[in-house]
Amino acid sequence: MNAEYSFIILTFNEEIHLPRLLESIAGLDAAIYILDSFSTDSTLQIAEGAGATVLQYAFENHPKQWDFALKNFEIKTPWIICLDADQVVTPELQIQLANFKNDDYKEVNGIYFSRKNFFKGCWIKHGGYYPFYLLKMIRFGVGYSDLNENMDHRFIVPGNTIIWKKGHILEENLKENSIRFWIDKHNKYSDLLAIEETERILGLRSQTIKPRFWGSPDERTAWLKQLWWGLPRYVRPMLYFNYRIWFKLGILDGRTGIIFHFLQAFWFRLVVDIKIDEIIKQRKNADRH
Structure with a gap:
């Protein structure tokens, strides 16, 4: 063994x-x-x-x-x-x-x-x-x-x-060859991510990894996440999609690849932004009562 x-x-x-x-x-x-x-x-x-x-x-x-x-x-x-x-x-x-x-x-x-x-x-x-x-x-x-x-x-x-x-x-x-499975899965993921980002906005959650652009792959990801959190909601999904398609050459991945980049970079991120606003609104309404 x-x-x-x-x-x-x-x-x-x-x-x-x-x-x-x-x-x-x-x-x-x-x-x-x-x-x-x-x-x-x-x-x-x-x-x-x-x-x-x-x-x-x-x-x-x-x-x-x-x-x-x-x-x-x-x-x-x-x-x-x-x-x-x-x-x-x-x-x-x-x-x-x-x-x-x-x-x-x-x-x-x-x-x-x-x-x-x-x-x-x-x-x-x-x-x-x-x-x-x-x-x-x-x-x-x-x-x-x-x-x-x-x-x-x-x-x-x-x-x-x-x-x-x-x-x-x-x-x-x-399983993700079925688009229904992919959407259902990422709809659940969007719930988790919206809760996480809302807690970060409220100062209830912090990053464990030190953000460093020139650090390890995870430290670089942490740095990019900080950049992402500073971008305006609803604008950032379109910015991210275009960044991946044009600047990072996602267009070269062909039709299937472009579909993936659209779903993962734009659709999923947009759903998260919508859910963040819904959570914040629910919290405000609860505070009033």
Whole structure:
């Protein structure tokens, strides 16, 4: 059994995704821990068939789900790799992981993987979506889930991090081939994000990560988020969409890619802005009574 790292995977009705992910990491002989949100399909049978250790926890948001996973699994390795069920490890990344030794990374607490994101079978190569680095491999007991985020989930590690630019994780949610699924999913996400942004406006929520434009990928994201929060609502979705389409060359992603950028950069962000105003109005009305 691999003594260097273990995998933690989040699942909810992932029977079409989980076999694909498990196959991509099967040769690494690492322990697999799965936190499931009470799936009703064959996800649990697939997990148990792969020899995974399974716990179940009711889903509220991704940061809390990861927090529970990190605190409740009995991990026996110095490192953990945290993946979503709709992700796949490429052969190139698998080779890097096969050669990984903790002794070679004594001064490192986190490793960023390069992600390729797909929508309806199309690799979203432009619009700021590639290269895109996610902190997926963290030293166990050192890294933790950022609970100051309500929708976006990220891990925080003190100390040094590095980026692996060779090899990728491929992310493609096949359920999103149905636009109804994508819209329903992001409508729920917009609730979480609207609540989060409203709490930031009211000073009830702060950033954990220090914003730095020239810092780590997550520090740069934190800096960009601060910029986003300072932009006027209703204007910023159009600015963001045009930024991705023209400045970040999202137009080169073709029809499917442009649809993705429109939905993700404009439609979703506009819905969030509308919901922020609704929440603020509800709070004001409640205060009057």
